[in-house]
Amino acid sequence: MKNTFHETPTVKEYQELRQEAGLTSPVEEFAATALSNSLFCVTLRGEDSEIIGMGRVIGDGACYFQIVDVLIKPAFKDTDAGDLLMLEILDYLFQNAPLEAHILTVSDVPGLKLYQKHGFKLIYPDFYGMSLTR
Structure with missing residues (x-):
């Protein structure tokens, strides 16, 4: 049984999920700042309350919302974990993001x-995404 919660994971849980996903893990101070500046967080937990996955929304709360850190432990990749997280995230967005x-x-x-399963479309060739990492 998996349960979703509208809660922010602990800094340690966040760091561990990022590491398990093969991503860099920010130092504790930056992880805490990132999590506290989220507009919305959702966690997915097993029966033992151990974290299975998470997702969060960042942005300005009016014009732009970005879904980030949809992270799932590798052992749960082939389950409905991603869908459960996305449904909670989209429910938040459809209730809070203006038309x-x-x-x-x-x-x-x-x-x-x-993401495509939940209605997202690639933006190319209408737009080009870019990134700059410091």
């Missing part, structure tokens, strides 16, 4: 299927 707001996400190639 005409831009809802964005950036994904690695394996994650594209999940």
